[in-house]
Amino acid sequence: MDSYLFFDSASTTRCCDAAVEKLQLFANRDYGNPSSSHAFGQKSARAIWGARVFFANLFKVNTEQVIFTGSGSESDNLAIYGTVMAKLTRQLDANPRRTLRVIASPFEHPAVRKCVQSLAAFGVDVQFAPVDRTGQIQMDKLLDLVTSETVLVSMMRVNNITGAILPVEKIAQQVKEKNPDVVFHCDAVQAFGRIDTPSFPSSVDLLSISAHKIEGPKGIGALIVLNKKLLQSGNLRPLVWGGEQEHGLRSGTQNAGLIAGFHAAAEQVLQKKESNFRHYVTLRNEFEKRLRSAGLLGDSSQGPVTWNSPPDAAPYIVSLSVPGFPSGPLAKLLEDRRCLISTGSACSSQKVEPDVALSAMGFTAPVCNSAIRVSFSPSLKTDDVQVLVDALQQSIKHMGLLLGGKAPS
C-alpha cells in the first residue's frame, strides 16, 4: 500500500491507532459480554457507555437516542424501514386502503435508494425529488410531492459521488411546514467529522453516521434519533429482534471494541475538523489549478477532462470525467501509476454502470459513463496531487493511442 497514493477516502479510511488499540483490547483481553452483570462484562459495558455519552453530548440528545448499528447502511435501513414499517403496521388497522408515500433524492447512496425502492413491494408510493445541475433539490418540485400521505423524506448531507452539500436543515424545515408529521432522515455518512451535521434541536429527526469514513473501524455505525418523540411513541420498529440491546432497537451482542474504536476516531477527527477542512480546500484548489496548467481542464470544458462537482461542493470529493474514455480502464491506468481512485460509490464499483448521481444532475451519457471520483484525506500532500495530475495526463494519452489516436469526444 505504501507505494500507492490513496485518493479514495470517500470509500474508506485507514483505521487510526487509537481505534486499533480499542479493537484489540476488547477482542482478546477485556472480551466480556457487555450484557453480563459480572465485573468482566461490565468493563465492556463501561466502554460502550462512554461512547454513548460522547455521541449523546455531541448531538445534544439523551443517551437512549444513540443507537449503535453494524454500519452506515444499517443505520439508513433502520431509519427507513423502522419508520415506515411502524406506520404501515399501525395503519393496517386504521385505514388499510391509505397509500403511504416516501420521498428521497435520486442520488442517495444505495443504502437509502434501494431501501426506499424496496418499500414499493409493500404498497408504498416511492418518489424521487428532482435535483438540478449543481446537485441541489428542486424545492418547489419536492414540496409538490409532499402530501398528507407522506410519512418519510430522506436526503443526504454530502453526496458521496460529487460532494454536493444539501442544506438538509432548511429542506426539512420546509417539508415540515407543509406536513409536520413527516419523519425526516438524513444520511450524514460522508459529512460526519468533515463538515457540520445536524444536532438537536433540528427539523431533522434521524441521522445516520459511520465510523470507517473517519479513521474508525469498519462494521460500526450509529443512528442518532434527534427527535425523542420517535422513541417515546414507538414510532421506530427494530430491524433486528432479540436480546433488546440498544434500547430494543438493535438486538445483538455489542462489540465494545468497534464502539470504543468509533468513539476514539470521532474524538480525534472532530479535534482536527477545521484544520482538515482547510487542507482539503488547499488540495482541491491545487488539483484544479494543476489540471488547468497541464491543459487537461479548460475554461467551459475545453480540455479532455470535465469537472462535475459543483463549485460549492465538499472539498474532499471531486467528480471528474474524461468523456469517451470508460472509467474502469482509466482507473486501472491510474492504478498502474500508483494512484487509487474510485469509479463510483465503492460498494458498487465492481459493476461499472452509468453514475446515478450524475445522471440525476442531468449530465450527458458520455460524462456519466466515464466518471471517476477523487477523494482527499488529511495525510495527502500537494506533491501527491501533482502525481495524480501527471498520471491522468499519461493515462489519457495512453488511452487516446489505444482508441486509435482519436482525441476523446
Ligand SMILES: Cc1ncc(COP(=O)(O)O)c(C=O)c1O
Ligand atoms: C453517503 C453514504 N451513505 C451510506 C454509506 C454506507 O456506509 P457503510 O459503508 O458504513 O455501510 C456510504 C458508504 O460509502 C455512503 O457514502
